[in-house]
Amino acid sequence: MSADSRAPGPDHGATLISARPLAEYRGMFDLRDADLAGRILDCPGGGASFVAEATARGVDAIAVDPAYSRSAAELAPLVLEEVDRGNRYVIDNPDLYVWTFFRDAGHHRELRREGARRFAEHYALDPERYIPAELPDLPFADDAFDLVLSSYLLFTYADRLDDDFHLRALREMARVARREVRAYPLLDIRAVPYPRLDRLRARLGAAGVDSEVRGVPYEFQAGATTMLVLAPPNTRRA
Ligand SMILES: C[S@@+](CC[C@H](N)C(=O)[O-])C[C@H]1O[C@@H](n2cnc3c(N)ncnc32)[C@H](O)[C@@H]1O
Structure with a gap:
């Protein structure tokens, strides 16, 4: 099943282009200062200011999203509308x-509008960091990133993305990650835990991708206190 970023869902509309700031990314992925180094992929980046704020700290951060086929003039007002839809x-x-x-x-x-503002400013200034592409196929070489972060697409939209899509997307992110993939949250938009997580992890394991469910120091969606961490096969070679 393919993923259309604007396809309607049964009860909560099209996939939201949300605009989380770095402070939320730190919490939901338990990012420490040591994690904010090297080359990091935000997949999908949406209207989040992670890349803008991480780049300002000297991180080589890149984001992927099908929404990046839009010009800065189109995307900036859309992301602000999306902040209000999410609100x-x-x-x-x-x-x-x-x-x-x-x-x-x-x-x-207020915080999401500030995220959207920083995103739009950086998207116009440094467009090469925003790649229009979509899971489950990423236009990057194996091991291209130290860390891959993925929030609020997988599991969140389980109503429109099936198990095979989740498996393919996670394997693809593991392919381009040298160290780790972190995915959050493990609940859908109604705060229901992904029902087939154990089976998905078993399928990942069979494909050579080890996984772990790890606690995070952040909760906004009730019960969203864990992330899925993938260790790509290459991390076991050493
Ligand atoms: C809720 S936003 C999450 C953005 C950001 N990670 C955050 O936490 O604020 C979901 C994003 O997924 C994007 N999207 C939809 N289908 C996708 C796909 N197949 N691959 C990558 N991104 C996709 C949408 O365009 C949207 O921007």
């Missing part, structure tokens, strides 16, 4: 969230 979902479904990282829905909108 409305949060307001309409308050019980799906834990209000510790964000104080309330207003704070959520």
